[in-house]
Structures are given as C-alpha cells and as structure tokens.
Amino acid sequence: MQEIKYYSLNQFLREKFGEKVKKLPLDAGFTCPNRDGNKGQGGCIYCDAKGSGTGLYPAMSLKEQIEFFLAHWTKRGYKKFIAYFQSFSNTYGEPDYLRRTYGTILNYPEIVGLAIGTRPDCINKEVIGILKDFQNLGFFIWIELGLQSKHDTTLKAINRGHSFEDFLYAYQQLKSADLPVVVHIIFGLPGETKEMMLETAKILASLRVDGVKFHALYILEGTPLAKLYKEGHVKELSLEDYAELVGEAISFLPSTTVIHRLTSDPPKNGVLAPLWLLEKNKVLQKINETLREKALYQGKNYFPLT
Template structure:
C-alpha cells in the first residue's frame, strides 16, 4: 500500500524496476472475433472503430518503428527510455500463432523494452497461445489484459460481449496455473447495471486471483452503436461525484494486493458524447485521492473477513 491509499501500477513498477516505467501502445494489425463475423460483426457496443487503441502506434509501421515513434512522443518525460510494449488495439492474441510469436519477440528485442503487456479477450487464449505466453513469461516481464467489463451475463448480452463469464473464469484459472499475471477490465455505468452488479464483479475479480484491474467509466461515443442504444433505451450515466464515490466503494472491496492500472480513461474530446466531465482525467483522479483521504479509507478496507 502507498500514500495514495491503493496499490498503483506506478508504485508497483517503481518497486520492481527501481524507477518510473512508461508504456508505449502498439497496433499489431489485429481484428476481433466479435467484429470479423466469427462471433459477430457488430463488436461490443462501447468499442470505437479503432478498438481501444486510440493512442496506439500506426499499424502501417512495423513493431520496432512503432516503439521508436512512441518513444519520441514521451522522450521529454522519460529520460531513461525503458518501457513496456503494450499491444493494445483490438484482440492481440487473435491471430496465427507464428505471427503472434514474431511480433511479441520483435517488441522484446527492442533495446528499450523491458517487458510486454497484451490486451485480449478471455475467449481468445487457446492452448497454443497459452503455451506461447508461458514461454515468454519464463524469461520476460509479462502481463495479459482480459476484458470482462461485468460479471453479469445479462449485461454481457446487452453490450454484445460475445462470451459468458464462465469463459473468463476458465481463462483466468489457466493463466493463474501458469503463473502468468493478468489484469481484468471492468466498466462502471453499463446499461441496467446496479451497485450489486459492480460489487459482484469485484468479488469475482478477487476470487480468480487477478493480478491487476482497470476500472473506467462507460463512454458514449458519437455515431456509435452505444449512442443509438442510449437514445432508444435511456439508462443512467453517472455524474462525476457519483463516479468518484462508486470507484472508492469498489476499491474498498478489492483485495489489497491487486495492482490498480486505471481508475478512469482517456476519451478523445472530438469523439465523446457523454459524459463530458470524463475529459478532465486529472480532476477525477484528484477527487478519488482527496475523498479517500477525507474518509480515511483504503483499498480492501471493506472486504468481509
């Protein structure tokens, strides 16, 4: 635990590597089974046309060039230039196993890269991918990110997630068995969501041994499927105070050893419809810190014995 009252990724990496470590976001040229017709052609209703990698490198460039390009962007604040290569865009284990091995090791071969992070779906880690991840994990720093969003299968159907919660549990079990660190994504303010759904999601994340978590607000993007759904099925969108209060209540119910990778997100201003308050990321984070201090509360403080 740290002065921030929760176990942040920043502090975890400082403890492990002895200094601040940045991530560089890469585009491996992937698609998603929820877009290419394997499961659906619609995608999750909250996902943008470029996946979740709005700030990733260009897929027109090779992995090494993308890393160099991203390093140039952060050179003013990253003097040591040591980074984690983050395969962010779409589903980064959804491809031919030889191609996956090629691009992962291209990233690891870069002189400035000290490890990789791979964002994917729980239904896209078959045995061949699992063995490749195991091979990498034995020699390099690695984490895998799984997009759960909610433990509720009924909410999963609304957002067109394309897999059930049992699939997440099984994949988490397989990764845990191989000692591969994984991060679970969850979203606040999904359609029909109740507080109990959020608490059940955190309870599940605790129970499967997730190494890390990413929490962020649901964004409604302009001209998206979610905008259409919202116009037809108006559901609650949290205001800033409600979001801050909710995130704190989730942290209080989260195991103390789970690393906090994100507590809010980075929507692009020109694409965002709602909620507009989410554009001020620093203010949201400051409010979470301030309120936790005022309430004298901590990550894990309300976990039942």
C-alpha cells in the first residue's frame, strides 16, 4: 500500500462522516467588490466572466443546480453532500439575502455541510452571525478565503482589491467564532519568485490553517492576464516547477491542515497556458512522484512558532 504523504479532503470527510461525501459546486449569482465598482472593475486579472466558478447561474436556478447534482451523484453511490457556494464572493450581499440563499439547503436532508467561497474583505459580524446560525443547526461549516499571495505588491498587481492585513483580520474573526477556514493560494502569479510563493505557504503553516487549496496560475483567453501573457509579461510555470513548489509547501504545513486541492481545475476550452494543467491526473501523478523522490511529506518541515 502506497504511503499517504498528505492529509487529503477525502480522508478528512470519511473520518468526519464515516463515509464518502461529495461537494456540490454552486453558482448563486453573486458578484465581487472588485467587479461591481465598490473597489474596482473587471475582477482579478485571471478571472473570466464566470469568476473561476461554474457559470451555471442564471441558466439554472440554485434549486435546479442542487437537484441536478444530487441526482447525478446519488446514482453514483453518494448519500451525503456539502453545498459549496463557489462562484464569485458568496458573502458579498445583504444579510437577509445571504440567509435566504444559504437557506435553500434546508430543503435537502442529504446536505450535511455548507462551504462558502469568498474574499477576506467580505467577512463581517453579520456574515459570521449567519454562518454560526447554520452551524448551530448542525451543518458542518467551512469558509474558503481567497488569499492567493501574502505579498501586497502581488495582490495589487492582480487587481485583488484587498491586502494581506485584510486577510489576517478576516481569518482572526472567523477563528474567534470557531469557524474553520480553508485558504486558497496561487503559484505562478506575475512577478513572484519561488521564495515569495513559499513564504505564502509558510505563513499559512504558522497560522495552522484548517485547510489549503493549491492552484497553479492559468491564463484564460479574454482576461487581462491573457493580454499580459501575449505581450510577454507573464511566464507560465512548468509542471516540474509546480510539482516541486507544492511538494515543498506541503512539507511546511502541520499534519492537521487538510489539503483540499493540489492543482487547478481549469475549463476545457479557452486556456492559453499552461496546457499541462488540462491533464489533471498527470499533474497529480507528478506531485506524488515529487513527494516520493524528494522524501517529502506533510509536516516534515513544519516548525511551530514559539
């Protein structure tokens, strides 16, 4: 039996619920403050019109999406599900609207959890209160914060619209409320060196975050990033470099941090680079080979701060 090198989401969910659990990716029609003019226009430079999500709304209502995915995965043997509000910033709205939107899951007893993807600057006391209400109803809750990088120069360059300090404040608010936090980071962002990327992983290790999602930057046609790429201002990571970055980053993380994702999952059409990302199994295989060849495993290089 192959040695497990990291604490995967599948393993965590089986331990938590005693069986396999499937996430349902949902688009509830939200937007982001760096899209609607509150903090900027156009969104992050790597996002297309779908906002790194499913793009199902408004063609399918939230109810239709839930029932479609439930039917699909129930036929494949799943009995428990987590509603994952994925597209755009899913805490960016009026409290009553958020409560009604999340409340859609109350009609489906198969849904045992709620995962909310959002930005650090879209967390406040009202949002936390709503999430706590769902937690108190018995739902397993986690919040996914898009950090992407700890470096403010990078966050400004990608039109992120928030700072690392904003992230820390939101993270501390959520943790004080006993709400688990999963953090997204991207390797290969414009201008970042290997050392800068690993610094981001190290700060997450020092915070002992509940979960991490690793992404490789990919360039989609029609985005501001695509223009920079075509002008030669952005270089793509190689598969080998990405696998080494992920392997080293995993070694810094404490063994309690759940690895929710090892690689990006780009759309099949419109990707300019890197094309190796379209072969997900190949990417996962390379990461696992790198872990094995370099004798890396989660927690190997984790040194808690005193």
